[in-house]
Amino acid sequence: MKLKDFRTFFNNELSELYPKKEIDAFFFRSVEAILDLQIMDVFMKENTNIEKENLAVLQIITGRLKLEEPIQYILGTTEFYGYTFNVNPGVLIPRPETEELISWVKETYSNNSEKLSILDIGTGSGCIAITLKKEIVSAEVSAMDISEKAIKTATKNASLNKVAVNFIQHDILSTTHIENTFDVIVSNPPYVRNLEKEEIKNNVLNNEPHLALFVEDDNPLIFYKRIADFAKDNLKQAGSLFFEINQYLGTETKQMLLDKGFKDVVLKKDLFGNDRMIKANF
Ligand SMILES: C[S@@+](CC[C@H](N)C(=O)[O-])C[C@H]1O[C@@H](n2cnc3c(N)ncnc32)[C@H](O)[C@@H]1O
Incomplete structure (x- = not known):
């Protein structure tokens, strides 16, 4: 699946649960954590195919967000005062x-x-x-x-x-x-x-x-x-x-x-x- 198609899937899956701004934030956090892409990369690489294993992980993240699990627990980390903290x-x-x-x-x-x-x-x-x-x-x-x-x-x-x-x-x-x-x-x-x-x-x-x-x-x-x-x-x-x-x-x-x-x-x-x-x- 291409990155832009995954984004469409991600938006569709979550649109009834979260405001658009929050879905965007989840999307960028997820692709940064799993694909190591920054926001600018996402736009430049929207036609890139996501590797099978990474796509599976991103789909699991989408499913857990649908269950209203906090993104910080799903990814296991959060930022606080500019520092990284593990959370569970x-x-x-x-x-x-x-x-x-x-x-x-x-x-x-x-x-x-x-x-x-x-x-x-x-x-x-x-x-x-x-x-x-x-x-x-x-x-x-x-x-x-x-x-x-x-x-x-x-x-x-x-x-x-x-x-x-x-x-x-x-x-x-x-x-x-x-x-x-x-x-x-x-x-x-x-x-x-x-x-x-x-x-x-x-x-x-x-x-x-x-x-x-x-x-x-x-x-x-x-x-x-x-x-x-x-x-x-x-x-x-x-x-x-x-x-x-x-x-x-x-x-x-x-x-x-x-x-x-x-x-x-x-x-x-x-x-x-x-x-x-x-x-x-x-
Ligand atoms: C509101 S959280 C704050 C956590 C962290 N300091 C923060 O600001 O994100 C309150 C913390 O108090 C701890 N706590 C609850 N009851 C406690 C007790 N009787 N004695 C000591 N710590 C307690 C909880 O385990 C929890 O980690």
Whole structure:
């Protein structure tokens, strides 16, 4: 089959499920991964015949997209802050909002000459911990997750990106004390309430780990409260806590931190104008 004919097949198969722009993005990601073609090549080589084995793989990808599997899990990788991360259904696919959290941490310490110690809680693929280590080279970075699969994936991602991060498999909800103290504690914990499930697309709901996403409606800040208490014991003097937050719970999260005695609490919006991040000092 010629490349242009496969593109027509791909569009036809997926047109009822996804907007055209998204189908184009899937197409270019797939042909780049399987045929090693960049966007410009696709136009120049549209009459090239696709080899039989490659065509079979591309057809499998098309079938899995029809089942609404995320392209990142199908191809096994994603890009985050310009770095490549392996992903699988055991870890959340890193989101663009989380890149904004990284930028905020980075900006905060741009004039810092001290060697920072950083802890990322709920590390998943390791995207926050590994990116911070790449961007703030002198920092000493640790990362925690309850999930064995997450710790394994994050460990591989640290090797892939050639950085050293100290990974710990731990349940933050039952961690009362750990030895170290940190200049920065950062976390993007589970924060989607069950009542928000209706807003979640099928490809997320049916494929991404619920352990990484959901919290009970009657205690949506469970992780934030626990991590705040942990931070009170484990932040160094003048240390800071950074959270990615549920956009609907900005005011409540800010108030919870103030009630626990945090100061300089700053709520920040993401590029879409939603309350998405909080920084606080203790
Ligand atoms: C929203 S995901 C964030 C993943 C990653 N940091 C990111 O930003 O893409 C939340 C993470 O918290 C982890 N988690 C859930 N419950 C936990 C617990 N009790 N203790 C530690 N980590 C937990 C999940 O396994 C998941 O990796």
